[in-house]
Amino acid sequence: MKEITKITYREALKQGVREALQNDERVFLMGEDVGRYGGAFAVSKGLLQEFGEDKIMDVPLSESGFVGAGIGAAVAGMKPIVEVMTVNFGLLAMDQIVNNAATLLHMSGGQMNVPVVIRMGCGIGRQLAAQHSHSWEPLFAHIPGLIVLSAGTHEDARHMLAKALKSPDPVIVFEYTSMLNIEKEIPVNITRVDISKAKVRKVGKDISIITYGIGVYKCMDAANELASIGIDTEVVDLRILRPLDEETILASVSKTHKALIVEDAWKSVSISSEISARIMEKIFYELDAPVLRLAGVEVPIPYPLHLEDASVPQKNDIINAVKKMLNHD
């Protein structure tokens, strides 16, 4: 029998970190305010008391500096978890991530792996304004040498980290600030997730809705509502944005023959652009309608709540797009 436990996204993340610290003595957590303050979003609250200063390390307010330190520690044989408060600040560490983390294996002729895991809060929080609200997944997914994960569900928030720490190469894990307080049920007996594959969250036959991150629950809600009017959607959670699990995506679209791609990131040069292109390149003759994308409006995320809501796809937008694609009245 499947046991279920109810848990917030924040608690799921914390359990993941705690488990990692318990299981491997090379693992430590470093980041701004992760120790005494308990984490900017309280993910690491109580961990300093539990594991001590060697394992829970507060760092100065310099992303380039502490991400670089994490990369150095990884090269030296440790398994650092580097927490970057939000991906917007992660841009300051871009040089370290691109030129060191993603490139050292290549530059060293295969001698130097960088097994660092960098966790970043991502996407719209709640009225945190443009500089704290953007979705930068496509930017990181662009870079060869990185593995880019997106924890769109509580289950993935709970279990992705353990798998990420097993990777010999740098892994970026995107966590979603707006989901921290949301409570969901997750199965107790599932203790691992496959971070190499996309996950079909709902099986359906009429259309494939492909999404990741914040989009997953929005698409699931839309799918459930669509089911009540007889539209049978399949929801694919990409889960890994680099390298993309092309096989799962193409298999789903080959089955439904229609694809809607949903993401919060800006539409141009995005994850949805990439997926759309691959569908076109690989399974053009399976398509029964043009691929459609719902993505962020190409403006800095606004502060007012109604404009913030309007700047990214919402449940109703997804429902309407699906109806349109299926010619449903």
Next chain:
Amino acid sequence: MIEFVMPSLGADMEDGTLVEWRKKKGDTVKRGDIIAEVETQKGLIEIEIFDEAVIEKLLIGPGTKVPVGSPLALINPIHDKAETIVTTTAKKDLIHPIIEKEKTPASPTVSSDDRIKISPLAKRIATENNIDTSTLSGSGENGAITKEDVEKSIAKKLKGALSQEALGTTTEDETASASISIRAAVAAAMSKSNREIPHYYLEKTIDMTKALVLMNKANKERPVKQRLLPAALLIRAVALSLQEVPELNALWDNGLQIRSDINIGFVVSLRKGGIIVPAIPAANLKTIDEIMSALNDIIPRAKALKLRSSELSDSTITMTSIGEGGADSVYGIIYPPQVAIIGFGNISEQPFAENGMLGVRPIVRVTVSADHRATDGLIGSRFLTALNRHLQNPASL
């Protein structure tokens, strides 16, 4: 180099779908060779070529639907007689030198307006199942043809095929849909005719005694297979009468155009409804026996919808015969662009007066429906008189 174009197989034909090439690039063909099979409203037609030529290039692929007059292939006549036109009905202005052709993109079929909007998947399924997408209407966005539209069409086709199998008419594969399209073709042609052509009608009762005596006498000496039918005699008599009254053996196309060949279209009723009119070419040059064997050849093929292009396109006049036991007279509607149709009723015994005496004779009521734009009643009457004279002297037939 000349173009081999989609022939017109009657005034009602607007387009045809190439089903199969029987010849390939580089083949040498001679007059009368079957070059391709084309699907029309009148069924699967074998298209003949009328030149001795080498095939230079096939311009369209199987499954392509093109309007009448569109180039299908480029051929190189062996004697380089560019004026030997590909089919009798093809217009000369459709034949361009190849250099001119190269200036325009080689898409003989459709302009951009005619481009069919169809999803890649639907197109793939349609191709795999030999569905002509130009006949489908799309239910998708902006009228695009979707998988569902194609699947519906396949289901319909399958259903048609199954019901035919159930009826045991497997020899007439496509008849279910063909009979519907033949119905549509007949409807179109007859409506046009009745709308545009001012018909006049004449009738004459003809004594068939002598003709039938001669025929029965001939049949006694023949094996069953070679026996003559009255239709053969009548066709022969019509052909000879048309030699005397050529105005009825003509087409109306901006004026009366009398034809030198006498190709008599003979109406064949199809079992599932509808009619088809194959031609007996040069009937005036054929003996009765030759006409009979032509009928024996063409009627079964007409019923199976397996005719050649020339047999459908070349008629210069139409003849309809009710046959034994049917109605006494028939007033036909002209098949445009022809100018007359001759109707024969059932041959039956009737009281008949001649030379002040009344007798019982086998008689036939013959009608002429003719185009009053082209001829007047006097011409029609002259034809019936000539026909009567020939049938009263059957030995000369």
